[in-house]
Amino acid sequence: MARDISAALRSGGGWFYAIVFFTLFAALAGIAIGPELSSLRSAAPAIVWLAAAFATELSVANAFHDDARDGSLRILAAEQESLLPYVLGKAAGFVVVSAAPMLVAAPVLLAMFGIAPERLAGAAVLLALGMPAIMLTALFAAALAAGLRAGGLFTTLIAAPFAVPPLIFGVLATENHVAGGALWSPEALILAALSLFMAALTPAFAVAALRLALE
Amino acid sequence: MGKEAGLIEPYERQIAFRADDAGCDRAGAPVARGVCMSLKPGEAVQLFGANGAGKSSLLQLFAGHSRPAEGAIAWREGEGAWSPARPYNGVFFMGHEHAVKPALTAAENLSFWAQTYGLTDAAAKNAVYGALARMGLGDYAGVRASRFSAGQRRRVDFARALIARREAWLLDEPAAALDAEGADLVAAVIGEHLKAGGLAVIATHDTLTVSARRMVIG
Numbered sequence: 171m172a173r174d175i176s177a178a179l180r181s182g183g184g185w186f187y188a189i190v191f192f193t194l195f196a197a198l199a200g201i202a203i204g205p206e207l208s209s210l211r212s213a214a215p216a217i218v219w220l221a222a223a224f225a226t227e228l229s230v231a232n233a234f235h236d237d238a239r240d241g242s243l244r245i246l247a248a249e250q251e252s253l254l255p256y257v258l259g260k261a262a263g264f265v266v267v268s269a270a271p272m273l274v275a276a277p278v279l280l281a282m283f284g285i286a287p288e289r290l291a292g293a294a295v296l297l298a299l300g301m302p303a304i305m306l307t308a309l310f311a312a313a314l315a316a317g318l319r320a321g322g323l324f325t326t327l328i329a330a331p332f333a334v335p336p337l338i339f340g341v342l343a344t345e346n347h348v349a350g351g352a353l354w355s356p357e358a359l360i361l362a363a364l365s366l367f368m369a370a371l372t373p374a375f376a377v378a379a380l381r382l383a384l385e
Numbered sequence: 386m387g388k389e390a391g392l393i394e395p396y397e398r399q400i401a402f403r404a405d406d407a408g409c410d411r412a413g414a415p416v417a418r419g420v421c422m423s424l425k426p427g428e429a430v431q432l433f434g435a436n437g438a439g440k441s442s443l444l445q446l447f448a449g450h451s452r453p454a455e456g457a458i459a460w461r462e463g464e465g466a467w468s469p470a471r472p473y474n475g476v477f478f479m480g481h482e483h484a485v486k487p488a489l490t491a492a493e494n495l496s497f498w499a500q501t502y503g504l505t506d507a508a509a510k511n512a513v514y515g516a517l518a519r520m521g522l523g524d525y526a527g528v529r530a531s532r533f534s535a536g537q538r539r540r541v542d543f544a545r546a547l548i549a550r551r552e553a554w555l556l557d558e559p560a561a562a563l564d565a566e567g568a569d570l571v572a573a574v575i576g577e578h579l580k581a582g583g584l585a586v587i588a589t590h591d592t593l594t595v596s597a598r599r600m601v602i603g
Contacts, residue, residue: 241482244450248471248478249501384450 188229188268189275195221196279207284214283215293215344218276222297223304223333229268230308231325233260234316238383243316247384253377257309261373264305273298285348292353293344299358300340302365306372307332313379336364393547393574393581399426399463400475400552402447402584406456409439409446415454417443417602422586426552429575429585429597438603440588441481444555447586448478460553474503477551481558483538484545487531491522491541494530495548502549509548516547521570535562543571546578554578554585560593568593 199217203210237243246256276297277290285293311328315321343357401424408418416439422430432440445451447458449471459467460475485494492513499509517526520540530538539562546554554575560568572593575585579596587593 236486239482240484240486241480242484242486244480245478245484245498246501248449248476249503 186267188225189271191228192221192225192272193275193279195224200283211284211348212345214280214285215341215348217283218279218293218297219300219337219341219344221279222272222276222301223337225272226264226268226301226304227308227326227329227333228322230264230305230312231315231322231329233264233309233312234380234383235312235321238316243380244384247381253380254373257313257373257376257380261305261309264309269298269301269305272301280348289348289350292347295353296340296344296347296358296361299343299365300336300361303336303361303368304329304333306365306368310372310376310379313376313383315383316380317383336361339364393550393577393583396426396550396552396582398472398475398552399582400472400584401425401461402553402586403459403461403467404447404456405459407443407446407453407458408455409442409451410454411439411442418455420456420600420602422598422600424584424586426582426584427579429579429587429595431593431595431597431599432586432588432602433590433599434588434602440602441557443602444478444480444557444586444588448476448555450478472552475551476553476555477546477549478555479542479546479557479559481561483535483542485530485533485538485541488529490527490529491517491533491544492526494541495544498545499548502545502551504548512548512550513544516544517541519547519570519574520544521567536564536567539563540567540570543574547574552583554583554587556585556587558589559587560589560591 196217199221200210203213234243247253250256273294277294280290280293281287308325308329311325312321314328315324318324339357339361343355343361346355346357347353403423404420407420409416416437420443424430432443434440446453457469459469460472461467462472495513495516496509499512504512514526517523520543522537522540525537530541533541543559559571563571572595575587575593575595578585585597587595587597
């Protein structure tokens with residue numbers, strides 16, 4: 171698996187931008203909303219989830235672009251029994267390079283928005299629960315667009331609708347939790363189910379899409 | 386630099402290749418048609434032809450990346466039967482792109498490919514440094530590829546051939562962007578490969594000093 175992570179990292183390019191984008195987006199949204207803590211507090215879950223969704227989509231959008239363009243993908247496809255380890259490596263690479271820093275930054279941002287300290291860990295858990303669903307659909311879209319020149323835009327267009335369910339349930343679950351509700355609300359369970367569902371489907375879809383892009 | 390300074394050990398397998406009236410398309414349009422060749426171990430063909438004649442498309446076809454639009458290609462291992470599928474771990478393909486990541490050092494790039502080609506970690510390390518030394522980049526192993534010239538990147542990419550140790554080499558413009566010394570180096574390595582019992586199909590514009598049959602496409 172380490173090899174696949176290194177494979178993912180070597181073509182990662184702008185993945186470090188995810189954390190920068192995430193923080194900037196949330197900070198600017200906070201400034202736009204204004205200094206009143208009650209409105210900041212009520213908008214916080216939506217802002218953090220939106221920032222995470224956008225940062226994820228943007229960082230995964232070109233996941234396969236470099237490898238398709240420089241011929242690496244073709245060699246990998248010919249040399250390896252299956253592209254599944256490669257796709258999973260890309261996903262793992264995203265988790266290490268982009269998702270992990272965002273999950274560390276999320277509680278800090280939420281605290282700045284006035285969320286109670288004892289609710290921060292739970293909110294981060296919910297974000298971790300929903301992020302795979304967003305990331306995996308974006309990864310599948312990136313695989314579809316691997317051979318295209320303007321792939322990034324195409325990827326975001328395809329993946330955006332799939333980000334809607336995790337966004338809805340993620341924001342609901344987070345609002346519920348920061349307002350004093352239980353962590354494992356029905357919304358949180360649906361969020362986990364969405365991620366598991368995508369984890370079961372999208373890697374195989376992405377492999378098929380990459381094969382198609384190589385035809 | 387290794388003691389044997391990069392001489393390619395004789396290959397254990399004898400691999401032969403054949404194209405019978407093979408034709409291929411590029412983006413749906415026919416490019417090369419009626420290509421016939423037969424390569425025994427130790428033989429090579431240089432493909433010539435104008436831009437767009439279909440040299441690269443033919444190499445993609447031979448590598449198994451696409452299917453023949455007409456005719457057939459076949460491989461044979463030893464005295465076995467001819468088969469359209471490329472022999473397992475038998476083909477090395479180098480496209481006209483550089484499969485070299487700018488963010489990684491020369492050694493890191495090649496280590497990745499060594500693993501992809503199935504080398505163990507210990508074997509990979511020796512092979513990587515041996516191949517870099519052979520390509521005249523021994524002092525540049527730890528330098529990021531983003532600081533390399535196009536010719537140096539080409540050398541790194543070509544070093545893959547020494548690491549992969551495959552019997553059949555399919556090379557698309559192996560000497561592109563190389564200086565005279567680099568082109569001679571590539572030709573010498575291809576010569577060693579043929580002497581070791583390998584075969585090669587080389588698409589090229591400038592004649593490499595390799596003992597190879599010439600074939601004009603288009």
